[in-house]
Amino acid sequence: MPYVSLTNPQAHHSERVRKVIEGGKVNPQANTARLVSSYRRALEEHHLDPGAITGPRILTSQELRDIRQGEEALLSASGECLPRLHDMIRDAGYCVLLSNANGVTIDYCVDHDHRHEFKRAGLHLGSCWSECEEGTCGIAVTLLDKTPITVHKTDHFRATFTGLTCSAAPIFAPDGELIGVLDASAVLSPDSRDSQWLVNRLVQQSAIWIENAFFLHTYLHCWILLAHRDRHFVDAQPEILMAVNVEGNVIAANRSAKACVPELAGLGVALPGALPPHVSELFDIRAEQLFTMRPGQNLLPLRLAGNTSLYARVRAPLQRDVAQKHNVNTKETSVTNVLLDEGDIVERTRIVAALTQTQWTPELAATLLGISRATLYRRLASLHIRPPHRQ
Secondary structure: OOOOOOOOOHHHHHHHHHHHHOOOOOOOOOOHHHHHHHHHHHHHHOOOOOOOOOOOOEOOHHHHHHHHHOOHHHHHHHOOHHHHHHHHHHHHOEEEEEEEOOOEEEEEEOOHHHHHHHHHOOOOOOEEOOHHHHOOOHHHHHHHHOOOEEEEHHHOOOHHHOOOEEEEEEEEOOOOOEEEEEEEEEOOOOOOHHHHHHHHHHHHHHHHHHHHHHHHHHOOOOEEEEEEOOHHHOOOOOOEEEEEOOOOEEEEEOHHHHHHOHHHOOOOOOOOOOOOOEHHHHOOOOHHHHHOOOOOOOOEEEEOHHHOEEEEEEEOOOOHHHHHHOOOOOOOOOHHHOOOOHHHHHHHHHHHHHHHHOOOOHHHHHHHHOOOHHHHHHHHHHOOOOOHHHO
């Protein structure tokens, strides 16, 4: 038997959904605008029946295997986060679902003694929660609006789910693409929406942990700045991640870093001829300071505009071979393999001469050339110039 709320028969629920679309009241403290938009799409665009009491579509074992193979990076990043979240909320009767960007449940954690109960409610591997199939639910609304939400009991579009409560949060790739949704669902919970506030916050935090793990895995070939505004949390729980390439350019940053450092907000937005910001433009440090840091050294202090301080550790590249595939300029990918015009060749020769004369000290070379240190770093990147000891 599907999880239809006994106090909300199918006919009454269908009438309620239609009244909400027409401007009626939604449950207290619900996100009215988002729910109404989703109800309307489910009814008018997807032609779903709010009174339906069938469970969600479940993929076959082979279909699920095929999809999971394409989601290896997300599954790897979610690693310990799903069981960690489940351990915090399992005693309150919750399971944890991880869906991909199409709303397919690709991983989950459920209490063994209650797995059949959750499965009967559709909370199972391979279940499909897109809006076009199930209407308004936590995963579907989050996939479309890209914002966390709690869809509590009769907030659901379909009558079969009006006994469930779902708190969901989006998971983003470093370039801002939505790659999945983390969801915590219960088949029995208090009627008050306030009872879901803490679970919603835990889901959001866990989704960020998955994002950060995905970020670190994506940029194995880069130096990573792991930072926090509070020095005591740098090692235990860094909130700010920045990927730095061999030229010292910050080529990617997580959402917290973009919010903290305004100059990083445009990363991932393709602009013709634009180079990513150099660490020397963002902080009063040289790139060489990052590249020479060793594990166990003191925290690296970073000063931002507005006198804001960050504290950081540096993780060296973990995949040198991957770095070469990302256009790192090694002996095998020397300047002879890069197409430069005559003017660039002349400038490259002049810059290399100045660097050689100053023993590859950027500050002195920039002064000798009559340019700023930041400009020098940009030209080093665009002309594929690397110090001899890093080739």
